[in-house]
Amino acid sequence: MSQLQALIFDVDGTLAETERDGHRVAFNRAFAAAGLDWDWAPDLYGELLAVSGGKERIQYYLEAHHSAFEPPMPLGNWIAQLHGAKTQHFNQLLQEGKIALRPGVRRLIESARSQGIRLAIATTSAPENAIALLKTALGPDSPDWFEVIAAGDIVAAKKPAPDIYHYVLAQMNLLPQACLVFEDSQHGLEAATTAGLKTVVTVNDYTHNQDFTPATLVLDHLGEPDQPFTAIAGEVAQATYFDLNLAQQLCSG
Ligand code: XBP
Ligand code: MG
Numbered sequence: 001m002s003q004l005q006a007l008i009f010d011v012d013g014t015l016a017e018t019e020r021d022g023h024r025v026a027f028n029r030a031f032a033a034a035g036l037d038w039d040w041a042p043d044l045y046g047e048l049l050a051v052s053g054g055k056e057r058i059q060y061y062l063e064a065h066h067s068a069f070e071p072p073m074p075l076g077n078w079i080a081q082l083h084g085a086k087t088q089h090f091n092q093l094l095q096e097g098k099i100a101l102r103p104g105v106r107r108l109i110e111s112a113r114s115q116g117i118r119l120a121i122a123t124t125s126a127p128e129n130a131i132a133l134l135k136t137a138l139g140p141d142s143p144d145w146f147e148v149i150a151a152g153d154i155v156a157a158k159k160p161a162p163d164i165y166h167y168v169l170a171q172m173n174l175l176p177q178a179c180l181v182f183e184d185s186q187h188g189l190e191a192a193t194t195a196g197l198k199t200v201v202t203v204n205d206y207t208h209n210q211d212f213t214p215a216t217l218v219l220d221h222l223g224e225p226d227q228p229f230t231a232i233a234g235e236v237a238q239a240t241y242f243d244l245n246l247a248q249q250l251c252s253g
Contacts, residue, residue: 004244004251005178007112008168008197009105011123011130011151013184013204016099016137019049020206023125026090027054030082033089038066046206052124052158052187055083087126094129094136101137102202104222104229104242109138111244113145120148120172122164122181122192127151147172160187165195180247182222186210198250200242203232216250 012018024045031038038061040048051060058079062069071078093099112119123130130151134142143149148171155163169176176196183189183199185207192199193214201207201215202222212218216234223229223241235253239246 002177002251004117004180004248006118006120006172006174006180007108007247008120008122008165008179008181008192009109010181010183010185010188011121011133012125013207014102014182014188014202015105016101016133017204018099018125018129018133019204020045022090022093022099023054023086023129026086026093027058029089030086033085034082049185049206052160053152054086054126055079056158058082083126087128090129091132094132097136099133099137102221103224103227106138107224108222108242108244108247109142109145115244117244117247118172118174119146120168121146121150122168123151124158124164124187125151127154160190160194162191162195165192165197169195169197177251180216180251186212189215200250216253 009015012023020042024040024042027040048057048061051057059075109119121130127149130149131143134146148168150164150168150171155161155167157163165181169179179197181192181197181199183192183201184204189199189201189212198216199214201212201218203218203220212233217231217236218233219242220230220232225241228240229242236246237249
């Protein structure tokens with residue numbers, strides 16, 4: 001039987017619904033500020049989420065929708081500059097307090113801290129974004145609660161590659177069977193399970209139709225005592241919200 005030692009969290013879509021009203025809006029603001037008439041509407045953005053990573057997403061969009069576009073400098077530099085501006089806009093949106101944590105996230109993280117369960121972040125997004133979201137939504141000291149914040153270009157291959165999870169396990173000197181991962185997307189699930197990690201998926205509007213077959217548990221959200229979750233797949237016994245007892249059961253199962 002495996003003893004649960006650590007919880008590893010994805011950020012975008014898992015800790016908070018950052019994509020439609022956060023990253024998408026930030027991309028559009030950066031496009032407008034750069035004089036581009038590109039508009040990533042919510043549905044189009046849902047399709048573009050198939051490409052992990054903001055820089056990679058811009059490059060894909062450019063090739064698919066504006067193949068004649070000629071950047072004023074080498075393409076990689078131009079995309080990096082545009083993406084840098086997007087990161088600033090995203091941080092501005094966070095400062096405006098527009099993005100809240102999903103149900104159960106704060107409760108679960110706080111109880112893990114109080115029980116000595118180790119915490120880590122594994123995200124495709126830029127590190128500034130993860131840290132700013134933690135600070136604004138969870139509290140100014142909260143980045144320190146996470147032993148490892150693995151983000152963005154820290155590994156060469158982004159999710160669905162397992163590299164970011166291998167990195168977290170190596171940094172924390174943990175075996176996969178001692179950990180539980182929280183993800184919201186098929187890409188994230190594939191990354192975690194390929195690294196041998198049991199994964200709980202909390203779906204959202206952009207991901208609820210995806211294939212989550214390898215997940216240990218699929219929920220609509222983590223739930224709260226007064227806001228029960230719905231289990232979409234997997235076994236929750238009598239639980240109505242996700243807590244460390246359920247986490248330990250899944251880890252041992
Ligand atoms: C998140 C991403 C990121 C964000 C945007 O995926 O794919 O690209 O959409 O952030 P996950 P950046 O939740 O699986 O980590 O622009 O900083 O990449
Ligand atoms: Mg995600």
